[in-house]
C-alpha cells in the first residue's frame with residue numbers, strides 16, 4: 422500500500438525516456454496537476470506514457486507568484502506533483518522556494534527516487550571512498566574556478582558544466598592542478614554516452630576539438646602524501662619571510678583547505 426501525500430517531487434528521465442519509475446508514472450497520473458519547468462518538454466513525456474494530467478508552468482521566473490496558487494489548491498485538498506525538464510527537481514533545478522513554503526505551512530511532501538545526472542555519474546566512475554563535494558554548476562569567473570580548485574585540493578569535487586565552457590574550465594583548473602586526475606560523464610543514459618577517466622592533460626588533449634552534450638565532471642582529490650612535501654616547501658618559504666608557525670598554519674590551511682594541525686606540525690619541524 423502506498424501512503425498519500427499533498428505534494429510529490431517526481432524525477433523524470435535525463436536522456437533515456439524509459440528511465441522513469443512505475444511509481445513516478447502512477448503519481449503523475451493520479452495528482453490533480455503537474456507543476457513543470459517547461460510545459461512543452463513535460464508534455465512530450467506525458468504523451469509518451471499516456472498521462473492526461475494538466476500541466477502548469479513553474480520555473481525560476483514565476484516561482485514566487487505560483488506559491489499562493491499552490492497553497493490555495495493544496496488547502497482545498499488537491500494533490501500536486503513537481504517535475505523539472507530532466508532529472509530530479511531541486512538538483513540544480515527550481516523547487517527550493519515551494520518546498521520551503523510547503524514545509525512551513527505543514528503540508529506533507531515526498532520525493533520519489535529516480536534519475537539524476539550526478540548520482541548516475543557517481544555510481545559509474547572509479548572512486549575511493551564515499552566523500553565528495555557537489556557544487557552544482559561551476560561558476561564562470563576564472564578567479565572563482567581557481568579558488569575552488571585550490572580549496573578542494575583534498576576533496577573530490579563534482580560539478581555540472583555546459584559543453585561550451587567545459588574546456589575553458591578544465592584549462593583554468595589545470596593551471597592550479599596540473600597533475601589532477603579527472604572523470605567526465607557525457608550524455609549519460611543517451612545514445613552517445615561516454616565516461617572518461619584520465620589525467621587532466623590527457624582529457625584536454627583528447628577533447629581539444631571541443632566536447633558536445635551534457636556534462637558532469639569530477640576532479641579527484643590529490644593524494645595527501647606527495648602534497649605534504651610541497652607544503653614543507655611552502656612552510657619554509659613563509660618562515661623565511663618571518664611568519665610565525667601559527668600564522669603559517671592558518672594561512673596555508675585557509676588557502677588550500679588542508680588540516681591546520683598537520684601544517685602546524687610541519688612548521689614546528691621545519692628548521693631554517
Ligand code: SAM
Nearest residue numbers: 508509512513537538581582608609635636637
Ligand atoms: N535536475 C537535473 C539532475 O537531476 O541531474 C540537473 C538539471 S541541470 C539544469 C542540467 C545539467 O545537468 C546539465 O547542464 C548537465 O551538466 C547535467 N546533466 C543533465 N543530464 C545529463 C546527462 N544525461 N549526462 C550528463 N550530464 C547531464
